[in-house]
Amino acid sequence: MAFKNDDDKIAYWKENLALLFKLLVVWFVVSFGAGILFVDALDQIQFFGFKLGFWFAQQGSIYVFVILIFVYVARMKTLDKKYGVDEE
Structure with missing residues (x-):
């Protein structure tokens, strides 16, 4: 379960952080935007x-947060397989 090289490790974490940022933006827009700004x-x-x-x-923001957890898990499984660090 180790990375093949340092370039793969760096690319993996860049993609992971990009995914986290996108999901946090969605969560922010739904919770702050829909619940406060656009109420x-x-x-x-x-x-x-x-x-x-x-x-x-x-x-609604709670439901979206739970959905985002499942989206993150699914996308991380795909990312893990892409870089060969999955558990299987």
Whole structure:
């Protein structure tokens, strides 16, 4: 489970950090953007009987966070296989 060379190690961590940054941006936009910045516009829409801005602030950002965890796991499995450091 070791890297073949130092270039692979550097490339692996660059891709890993890029993925983390993208997922954190999505999480920020959903939690801060939808729950705080755009709440007035989103409150015009009803979702399961609640205003959409309120729903994102209370529940939606949590659901998105859990989905992002599964996305991260799937993408990391692919990245691990690409660089030959997977557990299989």
